[in-house]
Amino acid sequence: MNCGEGIDTRQVDELFINLDPIQAGGRLTTDAMKAVLAYGDGYSVCDNCVKPFRLDHISKPPLADFHRDLADFLQMDVARLVPGARRGFQAVAGALVSPGDPVLLTAYSHYTEFLSVEQSRGIPFEIPADELHIITPDAAAARIEEVIRTTGKTPSLMFVEQVDYQYGNLHPVAKIAKVAHQYDIPVLCNGAYTVGIMEVNGKELGADFLTGSGHKSMAAPAPSGVLATTDEWADKVFRTTGIKGDLTGRTFGIKEVEMMGCTLMGVTSVGMMASFPHVKKRVKEFDRQLQHVNTIVDALLSIDGTKIQSEYPRKHTLTRMNTIDSFDKVAKTHKKRGFFLTSALRERGITGILAGSTRVWKFNSYGVSKEQADHVARSFIEIAEAEGLTITG
Template sequence: MSMFDERVLEKYKNLTRGIEERMINLHPIQSGGRAGDYPGVVQAVLRFVDGYSVCDFCMKGRLDLIESPPLCDFHKDIATFLDMDEARLFPGCRQAQYAAFHALVKPEDTIIIDSLAHYSTYLSAERVGANIVEVPHSGYPDFDLFLDVYTEKIEEVKKETGKWPALAFLTHVDYNYGNVFDAKSVGKILHDYGIPFVLNGAYTIGRMPVSGKDLGADVLTASLHKSFASPAPSGLLLANEGYADVVFKSSSMRGPWSGRNFGNKEVETLGCTLPGCVAIGAMAAFPYVAERIKHWGEEVKKARYFIEQLERIRGIKQLGQRPHNHDLIHFESEPFFEISKNHPRKGFFLYEELRERGVTGVQPGLSTAFKVSTYGKKWDQIKLAAEAFLDIAQKHNIPLY
């Protein structure tokens, strides 16, 4: 321990976030997971801040069986809410995806994924040792997936490897363009083949109404810290009958000398996944989320208004589906890029000039393109944020329509 210099500890003594509370934050990954907007979530997190706080009355050695606090009920209620048979909490959507892949895929199997999937989907496939086949998209400017190509790809895999794909995967809403895909049509294709359909609801569950069964999902994943107003890290893995037994299979390991075995523990959760304040935060967020998803239509209206306003700046163009159906918005911003070339602050000027106008969340240093989310903002905040962009454009003599 002689090498450890305690002076380094000073910087951990008063950790502050440094984003002004009163700013309008358009950060694309943050808007759906703002737990701090909900007093009940903050209070519950505080009460359960100790590491193993939810384990006071654990009688059966598993998180999803704890009755007080009502984790057992929560697992059932959230499954009902999303119209799936079984649910487990996970420390994030990526871990839930990986667990599903690990349970359903053997190394060297081939799986089909959409080419707009989150990077963690590619990493999950890599970690299980799967080969991937991608369903292509239309490219610039819509980046729309060719969903009917799932059929072609399935046949291709069978022809080339002699085996059906171990699963097919769709990202319900992609993280780059906020495109909403018709999961139901993919579900139908896969059910005809009897191939498991894994649907990633990271940007839908907790924002809009989702029925796993209606969409034909066999397995469904969610990010609670992305879209369910929950502290991080938190996610969900859900499965329907026929797949739940595989995805949530119990341990059959036995110590060869000791005879120890753990038949009540599930392999893919490594026994227990999400104790403490994060599980509690997700539970406390549930009533708020159940209410807010009813207003999804209004959120889409806000997004469309914001797009309409920003496209008044000549050269600013929203990429992805039009009209847009989600609050995650990708803008191409050639005119801002032109300005950055000669600006003393280079690509940081946009970020900094927005902050001067009370708006934050655009990636610092970027200006050729940027992503924002309008989710959960009030109408006057949406208007103020749009005006900030228009004002910066005018200041730099970019013409407005």
């Protein structure tokens, strides 16, 4: 079956329990599916665009309300839609970082945060993690002091992940931001794994900027996301255009420079908006998701030699395992080599773990039901038993 020349129809979440680290939170809701069909056409949200001609002012479909609701949802003052959280990083770095500025990131910062610093020609300084793979306020303070001492400059921006992509660990952003603010360093909290997944309160986090990813965690099509900020910073990052055609005298209304004007003019914004009521509801039910991931982790840990590299018990569903002393031992002699594990999982209707992984690998169980979590847990144990590994506990 295909959906265009040479394009197979994708059937992953329809047929499998999908544990892909980056896909779990981006599955569309049924309402979003209806929305992508109804608003698939190019500039589909522009039918009723009137003065002042900007995406966040459109009232039909209700994008203006959606922008306000998003800011409220995040407990921030102002929000804008962006083509992915990365374009939020780019906008903030573009507005705040001058060439040669030191910029703080962490040992777990996403590559797109680094790219935004590179594009603005800032100099990156990482805050190290501790032995538990947590970025601590003390480490932040020490690094700030060191950077100021060695460069003679105060960093113009600090990036910090609320939950990082490597371990899925929850970092103490509020305390880190408090430290940063003592040095007047603005803080961008990267909520790509949290906004839309768990309750996120930007004010409590002390975030000057908060980004979320539509396609990663808000059940929306790609590329989509949100950049929210405070009244203090809105005028800087969302500054309106001041450029002028030197002959025609043309000016360009209230378009925002770092947004490049309107951002998501169709399927992406309406997809996010259609999923939003469901997203608001699901963040309140995150505890149940934590029970499910812990069920799966507990099953894995009952397999002798298996270790968890993420913090435990889990505070997020994205999880990093180490099975070098369990599944990887099997792989050494198995006729399917390292592929035996993902192959055996697939036979049980489970997909999303990087094919061939048996050493250190990640999964994200976000969105599974209790029955599915039990099935995944049981499957790991059955596969281990079938390969002669010992189960204890």
